[in-house]
Amino acid sequence: MDTPFDRHLRRLRRDRAAASAGEADYLLRHAAEELLFRLSAVQRDFRRALVLGAADAELPRTLQAMGMEVVTADAGARFAFGGVHCDEDMLPFDAAEFDLVVSVGVLDSVNDLPGALLLIRRALKPDGLFLGAFAGAGSLPRLRAAMHAAEEAESAPASPRIHPQIDLRAAGDLLQRAGMTLPVVDSETVTVRFSSFPRLVADLRAMGATNILASRSTRPIGRLGLAAATAAFADAADPDGKTAESFEIVYMIGWAPSPDQPKPAKRGSATASLAEALKPKTS
Numbered sequence: 617m618d619t620p621f622d623r624h625l626r627r628l629r630r631d632r633a634a635a636s637a638g639e640a641d642y643l644l645r646h647a648a649e650e651l652l653f654r655l656s657a658v659q660r661d662f663r664r665a666l667v668l669g670a671a672d673a674e675l676p677r678t679l680q681a682m683g684m685e686v687v688t689a690d691a692g693a694r695f696a697f698g699g700v701h702c703d704e705d706m707l708p709f710d711a712a713e714f715d716l717v718v719s720v721g722v723l724d725s726v727n728d729l730p731g732a733l734l735l736i737r738r739a740l741k742p743d744g745l746f747l748g749a750f751a752g753a754g755s756l757p758r759l760r761a762a763m764h765a766a767e768e769a770e771s772a773p774a775s776p777r778i779h780p781q782i783d784l785r786a787a788g789d790l791l792q793r794a795g796m797t798l799p800v801v802d803s804e805t806v807t808v809r810f811s812s813f814p815r816l817v818a819d820l821r822a823m824g825a826t827n828i829l830a831s832r833s834t835r836p837i838g839r840l841g842l843a844a845a846t847a848a849f850a851d852a853a854d855p856d857g858k859t860a861e862s863f864e865i866v867y868m869i870g871w872a873p874s875p876d877q878p879k880p881a882k883r884g885s886a887t888a889s890l891a892e893a894l895k896p897k898t899s
Contacts, residue, residue, distance in 0.1 A: 619727045620779065622830045623691070623703060626725060630692025633824030638672055640822035643806060644721045647749035647865050648675045650804075651718055654869065655747060662716040666739060668704055669722035684716070691722070692824070705732040707739060715744040724750040724782055724866075725828060733794035743874035746796060747867075751825070752803050753783040754864030758852055759820075762813055762845040766837050769844035775833035787866050796870025797877055803866045809858040813849035816861060 652675070665684045667676050676686045688699030689707065702708055704719070705728035717736050726732045736746055756778055763777040782790075784801050791799035810816045820826050837845070853859045871877065 619830055621725055621727050621828050622832075623727065625828045626703075627691050627693070629824040629826060629828055630690060631694045633822060634692055634694030636822040640819035641672065642808075643751075643823065643863055643865070644669075645672075645674070646806060647867075648720045650865075650867065651720065651747045651749055652678060654867070655716075655718075655745075658745065662745070664714050665716040665718060666709065666714045667699075668717065668719040668736075675718065675720065679716075679718070687714070703727070705729070705735065707732070707735040709735075709739045711738050712741045712744075713739050715741045717744070717746045719746075719748040719750075721750055721823075723748055724752070725779060729782075730790060730793055733790055733796070737794050737796055737870075737872055740872035742872055743877060744872040746870045746872070748869075749865055749867050751781060752787075752864035752866035753781040754803070754805060754862060755781060756861060756863070758849055758859055758861045759816060761852070762848045765848035766841035766845040770838055770841040772833075772835070772841070775835075776829050776831060777827055779827070779829050781864075782866060784866065787868055791868055791870045794870070795873060797873050798869075798871050800869040801866065803864050806863045806865060807860050808863065809854070809860050810849075811858055813846040813859075816849070816859075 662682075662684055665679050665686050667679065667686060667688045669690055676688055679686045687709075689702055689704075690699070691701075691703050693701045700708065704722060704726045717740060719736070723729060723732060740746060760778060764774075766772075767774060784803055788799055788801040791801065808819075810819070817826075849859050850857075
């Protein structure tokens with residue numbers, strides 16, 4: 617099986633992020649709050665929930681306060697909060713075990729994302745709900761430019777510094793391929809301003825969001841490259857000296873199939889002509 621991400625390194629990075637004690641969890645907290653807001657619009661009760669990835673224990677606690685029994689799972693032992701230590705594409709849960717699955721900030725770095733979504737759907741009861749959020753394809757343009765400048769400065773061959781990211785269309789297709797019904801995918805761009813390039817890198821490390829590609833270069837960036845990256849980042853700064861970096865957060869919503877869910881009308885079952893309805897009215 618193709619494994620674009622280093623599983624062992626991913627676990628280490630997740631544990632390091634958990635040990636950072638929330639030093640840079642603002643994006644994960646924002647995404648979790650947005651998912652909770654969307655959950656609040658669903659008019660039904662959920663009894664047993666699975667949380668995959670979280671900035672801290674706040675999300676599981678919030679779901680527990682809503683009356684749910686909560687199970688946590690994460691590739692990092694610290695982020696599992698005493699729950700199940702596992703990769704998302706190797707979930708060990710039984711079929712139809714949960715009526716809610718919430719995933720925050722992890723699905724963009726899973727080796728087998730289609731497989732992970734299939735396992736999530738399998739773990740959901742019929743008409744169970746899946747809510748997910750992760751970094752999307754529009755993220756980190758300033759970092760990409762800075763790393764390109766570093767490689768040029770050192771005449772180094774191009775190396776993947778940021779893993780391939782998922783856009784909206786691909787996210788929707790993945791939900792449908794996993795057998796989710798009533799899929800909804802959207803995104804937002806969150807802009808964060810950094811005082812320097814090292815500050816951005818430090819926050820990414822604290823988030824556990826640095827490079828874990830199996831094909832990553834293990835050659836460290838030298839002084840010349842670091843100076844070029846720092847200068848490229850600073851050149852994009854606003855007049856106050858801070859540089860705006862963009863993070864796209866992709867949100868996914870899908871339901872496990874159930875016979876009593878609303879279904880689209882069969883093709884050809886319309887009783888009125890669309891062409892007639894679109895004709896201009898005459899007085």
